[in-house]
Amino acid sequence: MQVQTSWISRWAVPLLVVAGFAVAWAIPRYQLINPYYELILMYVGINIMLTVSLNLVNGYMGEFSVGHAGFMAVGAYVASVLTMRVIPWDMAGYLYPLALIGGGIGAGVVALLVAIPSFRTRGDYLALVTLALNMIVKSVIENIDAVGGPRGFLVMLRLTNLPWVYVWVIVTLWVIRNFIYSNAGRGVLAIREDEVAAELIGVRTREVKLRAFIISAFFAGVAGGLYAHLLQFIHPRNFDILKSTEILIMVYLGGIGSMMGSVLGASIFTVLLEALRFMGVWRMALAPLLLVVLMILRPTGIMGLKEWRGLIPLDERLRLWRLRARKGGSASAAGN
Amino acid sequence: MLLEIEGLNLRFSGLHAVRDFRLHVPKGSLSGIIGPNGAGKTTVFNLITGVYKPDSGDIRLEGKSLVGLQPSQIVARGVARTFQNIRLFKDLTVLDNVRIAHYQTAGYGLWPAFLRLAGVQRREDAITEQSMALLEVFDLAHLALEPAKSLPYGAQRKLEIARALATKPKLLLLDEPAAGMNPAEVVQLGELIQDLRKRFDVTVLLIEHQMKMVMSICERLTVLDFGQVIAEGVPEEIRTNQRVLEAYLGRGVTLA
Numbered sequence: 327m328q329v330q331t332s333w334i335s336r337w338a339v340p341l342l343v344v345a346g347f348a349v350a351w352a353i354p355r356y357q358l359i360n361p362y363y364e365l366i367l368m369y370v371g372i373n374i375m376l377t378v379s380l381n382l383v384n385g386y387m388g389e390f391s392v393g394h395a396g397f398m399a400v401g402a403y404v405a406s407v408l409t410m411r412v413i414p415w416d417m418a419g420y421l422y423p424l425a426l427i428g429g430g431i432g433a434g435v436v437a438l439l440v441a442i443p444s445f446r447t448r449g450d451y452l453a454l455v456t457l458a459l460n461m462i463v464k465s466v467i468e469n470i471d472a473v474g475g476p477r478g479f480l481v482m483l484r485l486t487n488l489p490w491v492y493v494w495v496i497v498t499l500w501v502i503r504n505f506i507y508s509n510a511g512r513g514v515l516a517i518r519e520d521e522v523a524a525e526l527i528g529v530r531t532r533e534v535k536l537r538a539f540i541i542s543a544f545f546a547g548v549a550g551g552l553y554a555h556l557l558q559f560i561h562p563r564n565f566d567i568l569k570s571t572e573i574l575i576m577v578y579l580g581g582i583g584s585m586m587g588s589v590l591g592a593s594i595f596t597v598l599l600e601a602l603r604f605m606g607v608w609r610m611a612l613a614p615l616l617l618v619v620l621m622i623l624r625p626t627g628i629m630g631l632k633e634w635r636g637l638i639p640l641d642e643r644l645r646l647w648r649l650r651a652r653k654g655g656s657a658s659a660a661g662n
Numbered sequence: 663m664l665l666e667i668e669g670l671n672l673r674f675s676g677l678h679a680v681r682d683f684r685l686h687v688p689k690g691s692l693s694g695i696i697g698p699n700g701a702g703k704t705t706v707f708n709l710i711t712g713v714y715k716p717d718s719g720d721i722r723l724e725g726k727s728l729v730g731l732q733p734s735q736i737v738a739r740g741v742a743r744t745f746q747n748i749r750l751f752k753d754l755t756v757l758d759n760v761r762i763a764h765y766q767t768a769g770y771g772l773w774p775a776f777l778r779l780a781g782v783q784r785r786e787d788a789i790t791e792q793s794m795a796l797l798e799v800f801d802l803a804h805l806a807l808e809p810a811k812s813l814p815y816g817a818q819r820k821l822e823i824a825r826a827l828a829t830k831p832k833l834l835l836l837d838e839p840a841a842g843m844n845p846a847e848v849v850q851l852g853e854l855i856q857d858l859r860k861r862f863d864v865t866v867l868l869i870e871h872q873m874k875m876v877m878s879i880c881e882r883l884t885v886l887d888f889g890q891v892i893a894e895g896v897p898e899e900i901r902t903n904q905r906v907l908e909a910y911l912g913r914g915v916t917l918a
Contacts, residue, residue: 505776
């Protein structure tokens with residue numbers, strides 16, 4: 327019985343990941359589904375990356391960053407410039423991951439520049455600073471003629487496909503999961519709970535905040551790169567406050583401090599918005615309404631600080647499982 | 663001397679909160695700071711742990727100055743504390759409260775953590791084991807996976823001490839550890855503190871209002887009033903000191 331349980335818990339998640347990749351690879355290869363649905367799946371994936379990465383700062387760390395689309399924009403433009411201008415065309419397909427990483431690093435550098443002055447202040451100020459950042463990034467791009475300025479930037483290569491999106495979603499979930507369940511990640515949680523106490527029991531809070539903020543921006547940047555090479559035409563307006571707001575809605579819909587919550591929040595919101603296209607402009611009114619209803623019925627979001635066990639690292643799961651067994655009997659499987 | 667404080671001053675605009683404060687804490691001792699409410703006791707702890715920066719004066723731990731360091735750096739030097747109003751990480755488990763305190767001693771970097779290498783997993787095993795051993799000492803091990811906020815008050819106070827000890831301090835600062843406890847719990851706590859001192863080889867400095875406990879367990883006492891040291895010595899001397907009685911009861915009080 328015990329052996330069987332641990333065999334399942336050991337292999338269920340890796341098998342799921344591999345099976346998921348097989349599906350993601352087969353769909354475009356054999357045209358298994360309508361290309362429109364395939365497109366929506368890719369948007370879901372990109373939105374999962376944006377939501378999980380923002381959840382790291384807003385949910386796990388308890389800060390309030392509202393300009394996530396700013397980092398996405400930096401990633402989108404840097405990655406596009408790399409594939410269009412720097413990497414030779416015949417190589418672009420192979421070096422595409424590097425271009426995306428380049429976009430992520432670009433976003434990370436911007437996050438560093440923002441974080442250093444803004445973390446001297448506290449709480450609400452980060453919201454203001456990130457709001458300003460979002461606007462600044464947008465107007466800076468509008469004023470760079472080399473990337474089309476306000477006219478937009480044509481990205482002729484459609485390098486984003488379902489397998490790539492899938493791989494990046496898994497990488498994002500895996501790295502952020504490993505971060506959260508590490509020493510530094512416990513520091514992140516401690517900051518949310520009580521920043522002063524965290525510092526006073528030895529957590530180097532500024533270091534932790536900086537790391538979380540940069541990791542968050544990096545994956546937003548990669549998501550931006552994927553988005554640009556899917557849309558093939560990017561425009562500063564794609565990355566305005568409205569986009570940031572959408573990401574915030576997905577975070578709070580799914581639930582703060584939960585990766586599974588972010589996966590669900592991003593999936594439900596993206597699909598719902600597509601399904602309601604027939605409503606025209608009115609569907610934009612539905613999103614905030616949905617959020618209001620949710621906040622009344624379930625203020626902590628769908629998952630609300632709870633995590634699906636499959637998203638907890640195996641070694642940690644086994645460790646807690648052993649502790650519960652040691653305690654004896656009362657094995658209430660509250661996976662947190 | 664483990665801790666030496668000389669000529670410490672701190673002003674909050676008009677208020678001279680700490681005035682020419684001095685304190686010598688010998689290694690291995692158990693000392694107390696007492697004084698009426700608002701005398702500046704917690705402010706002294708906040709100065710030692712780097713929450714406030716002194717206007718003048720020096721704080722030395724094993725001869726090295728702590729002034730100007732970040733609180734987390736001071737923890738790394740070997741000073742840990744608890745709080746007057748409990749500051750646990752309420753929504754996290756009892757175990758995680760203690761594991762967080764291993765931040766500086768975790769011994770692995772960011773990149774191995776991203777990849778969750780075998781070495782990281784082994785260190786996490788060790789951190790968890792050490793934390794459980796510590797919880798065992800405080801009789802909290804059976805509650806390890808409960809959220810800290812679900813613990814009864816006395817247990818929360820003990821968890822705070824366990825969390826502080828997890829940073830492996832040389833000097834442990836306890837800010838009113840007996841606050842809100844009933845007389846039986848206070849007696850137990852006094853015994854626990856004396857036991858900890860031997861078991862963890864730690865020097866203890868505490869702030870307390872429970873005179874009975876202070877008088878029975880502390881070897882030396884420093885009395886503060888209006889930010890100033892008005893007396894210091896062994897408990898017997900303090901008990902009969904005229905200035906201390908005045909500070910607590912007021913001048914000219916005659917016991918009929």
